[in-house]
Amino acid sequence: MARIHGRNGALYAAVASGGIAGPVSYLDSWSLDGKTDRVDVTAFGDSNKTYVSGLPDAQGNFSGFYDTASDQLYTAAVDGVARKVYLYPTRADTGTYWFGTAFFDFSVSDAVGDAVKISGSFSAASDFIKVG
DSSP states (O other), rough: OOOOGGGGEEEEEEESSSOEEETTTTTEEEEOOEEEEEEEEOOOSSSSSEEEEEEEEEEEEEEOOOOOOTTHHHHHHHOOOOEEEESSSSSTOOOOOOEEEEEEEEEOOTTTTTTOOOEEEEEESOOOOEEE
């Protein structure tokens, strides 16, 4: 297993409902959070708190720069339909990625002296699976 640099990462998403996932242009970061629910089952006499594990979650964030030639993920955010999504740590190794379907949120920000930026989040609408 080798360490890799993040400069070649990618987020692929289907911009249209039911469409084929393609790379989202001009992103500079994405994250995937895979926390698992934990329920406190501490009982009388236990010497410390005790937990049982529940279902894993899959949520994440993305950010980058606004592209006037694309709807990017705005359409996905406003129509409320789950989209295919693929997260690649590096495009140099297309055999390692996470995928599933997700609901998206989208934000755009503009400021004097800065590029117009996009950001948003996604939440699993299906199982998220790691390949490779």
